[in-house]
Amino acid sequence: EAGVAQSPRYKIIEKRQSVAFWCNPISGHATLYWYQQILGQGPKLLIQFQNNGVVDDSQLPKDRFSAERLKGVDSTLKIQPAKLEDSAVYLCASSLVQGGNTQYFGPGTRLTVL
Amino acid sequence: AQSVTQLDSQVPVFEEAPVELRCNYSSSVSVYLFWYVQYPNQGLQLLLKYLSGSTLVESINGFEAEFNKSQTSFHLRKPSVHISDTAEYFCAVSMGGTSYGKLTFGQGTILTVHP
Structure with a gap:
């Protein structure tokens, strides 16, 4: 069974530029999550989708971050414009259902904002 | 709101010695508990989880x-x-209600095993 796929693995941009990350969850997984992991900290949930609907985006900085999950499969997370403090690893995870079911994580995208 | 505290940021230990990584959480409702591991340059992997039943879980x-x-x-x-x-190693908690499924992570503990 293929795992969660993410691209790109690394991205370096200058502040005020825009960037997009892509995630392909495990086939059949209804729930998709985007986390931000700043160096030295644990991952923090940015947004959670159930199929193509948003369940929780309370910690998403909506003035600059946006995410979509068209057709309930792949998802894209965008930052526009980027700030220096957005430098982090962006992790995508998926699970079969919500709740106690295991979340499977992708390898992450490491973003550096200069 | 739920929170997780990992009491040690780094734990050095010699090979074949025992180790304990500490995790405390705060929540006013029932929770699910997880430990994830992150090897260098790899994604997070589930190590073990507690959902219900026996309080001792193994990997x-x-x-x-x-x-x-x-x-x-x-x-x-x-x-x-x-x-x-x-x-x-990351400890994480998830609880029911409107936060169902959302994981809150601790800050992580780096375990270094020396020969």
């Missing part, structure tokens, strides 16, 4: 964790560590 590679409701803890232990256990 396939010799780790175990015990859910202690009265002390709101979920410490991770291994009686004898290997070099290959060197990694960063």
Whole structure:
């Protein structure tokens, strides 16, 4: 069974530029999550989708971050414009259902904002 | 709101020695508890989880964790560590209600096993 796929693995941009990350969850997984992991900290949930609907985006900085999950499969997370403090690893995870079911994580995208 | 505290940011230990990584959580409702491991340059992998039932849960590679409701803890232990256990370990909590499924992570504990 293929795992969660993410691209790109690394991205370096200058502040005020825009960037997009892509995630392909495990086939059949209804729930998709985007986390931000700043160096030295644990991952923090940015947004959670159930199929193509948003369940929780309370910690998403909506003035600059946006995410979509068209057709309930792949998802894209965008930052526009980027700030220096957005430098982090962006992790995508998926699970079969919500709740106690295991979340499977992708390898992450490491973003550096200069 | 739920929160997780990992009491040690770094734990150095010699090979074949026992280790305990400490995790405390705060929540006013029932929770699910998880330990994830992150090897260098890899994604997070589930190590073990507590959902219900027996308070002692085990992983396939010799780790175990015990859910202690009265002390709101979920410490991770291994009686004898290997070099290959060197990694960063994250404790996480999930609870029901509107936050169902959302994981709140601790800050991580870096376990370094020395020969």
